[in-house]
Amino acid sequence: MLNQLIHFDQEMFLAINQGLSNPFFDWLLPILRNPYTWAPLYLFLIIFFIKHYGKMGLLIVVFTLVNFGISDALSSHVIKKNIKRVRPCNDLVFKEEANVRVRCGSGFSFTSSHATNHFAMAFFWVVLFRRRWKHTLWLCITWAALISFSQIYVGVHYPFDILCGAILGILIGVGIGYLFKRFFPDFFKINHTTETITT
Secondary structure (H helix, E strand, O other): OHHHHHHHHHHHHHHHHOOOOOHHHHHHHHHHOOHHHHHHHHHHHHHHHHHHHOHHHHHHHHHHHHHHHHHHHHHHHHHHHHHOOOOOOOOOOHHHOOOOOOOOOOOOOOOOHHHHHHHHHHHHHHHHHOOOEOOHHHHHHHHHHHHHHHHHHOOOOOHHHHHHHHHHHHHHHHHHHHHHHHHOHHHHOOOOHHHOEOO
């Protein structure tokens, strides 16, 4: 059963990594999965949260960082170091079939920390803001999914790494979100129509 799952995972990897290969993705997806690409967005969100919500905004930033820290620690330092799955781009046999479009790295493959971390942040923000901004859900999911999908396309993760990382991230993000809601319930009481974006 495990061998069948691994084989299916490899076939799905090749379908994405090779089957969807095109010059536009070759240019775009390595950019999307690069952390420096999103640095301006993170800076904007920090400033926006603090400016718009004051002390509560600062708490949102702190909880976002805690959320990220938990997701990264579980994925990178607990799961990866115990599962020890080799990345497709480092597998001595399989890497000959993979198109590796970025530096492979020496870490293990399962779970994808990119997927875990970004889905954790995305769903933490979904819990906090989905009632205030109606586009929060699809924007956050699209953002996290594009970054995660890019990891397969560039050749550094299998689809199952991404799927399990995303599930783990969602659980962490929702959990931290509801912890925030438990401690700061007033933030979820929308009393001013100006705080809800409806267009």
